[in-house]
Amino acid sequence: MDQYGSISAVEGNVVGIYKTFNAQMDERGVLCALPLAQKLLSIGNSATKVTVNLNDPVLAPAGAQALQKILPAGLIAVPWQTGQAFIVSYLKLLDASIFVIAFIIIFGASMGIINSFLMNVMNRLPEFGALRAMGLGKGQMFLMIITESLFLGIVGTVLAIIPGTALVLHYQAHPFNYERILSTMQGTPMGAMDSSIGTAFVPATFAIVILTGILISVLASSYPALIAVSKKPSEIMRVLE
Numbered sequence: 001m002d003q004y005g006s007i008s009a010v011e012g013n014v015v016g017i018y019k020t021f022n023a024q025m026d027e028r029g030v031l032c033a034l035p036l037a038q039k040l041l042s043i044g045n046s047a048t049k050v051t052v053n054l055n056d057p058v059l060a061p062a063g064a065q066a067l068q069k070i071l072p073a074g075l076i077a078v079p080w081q082t083g084q085a086f087i088v089s090y091l092k093l094l095d096a097s098i099f100v101i102a103f104i105i106i107f108g109a110s111m112g113i114i115n116s117f118l119m120n121v122m123n124r125l126p127e128f129g130a131l132r133a134m135g136l137g138k139g140q141m142f143l144m145i146i147t148e149s150l151f152l153g154i155v156g157t158v159l160a161i162i163p164g165t166a167l168v169l170h171y172q173a174h175p176f177n178y179e180r181i182l183s184t185m186q187g188t189p190m191g192a193m194d195s196s197i198g199t200a201f202v203p204a205t206f207a208i209v210i211l212t213g214i215l216i217s218v219l220a221s222s223y224p225a226l227i228a229v230s231k232k233p234s235e236i237m238r239v240l241e
Helices: 023-028 034-041 057-070 085-123 125-133 138-173 179-185 203-220 222-230 233-240
Strands: none
Touching (some): 085 222, 125 138, 203 222
């Protein structure tokens, strides 16, 4: 249908078939040259919409405001946050889910480290008691336990980050394809979303994960270290007897 409500058609040659991994687009979309689209819609040399891609999608509202100031009268610059507001809700829900999952993982890891170090400290109380009796100070003993946990945290983080990074790089090159799932949701907003979802390696996030792993190990071992430091050498020797 052209802009006047009439049926418009044109004969052409199919030069190729493409796939966007968007079920709705692949089923109904046709890619053609701009002059042909203008002829089919009977709009002359004009255009109904111009899409501007930014390197940072978060800057779309600011970019729309800057464009609006220089656009002729009657034209409107709309950021994707307004034109596809449902995606904003999904992203907020996804951020909340990621935060909850990250909290559960960090909490579980902290409890495991505390339990492991607590058992380790209790089993080594004779050594700590002998060191304290020989003149080792509380601060020195606390620093010794924290230093040990620091090295263990570095080793554990490195061993975990290697397979984790490999998985991220793999799914960055080979993203998940949800085409069959989204093809059943043509009547919903999700039906217009890309059905190819993958991961992305971000150096800043990589550094944050490493620092978080090491920091959790040090902080979680502080409680067992305080318990060991709080005990007097005489109390330890009395218990051992």
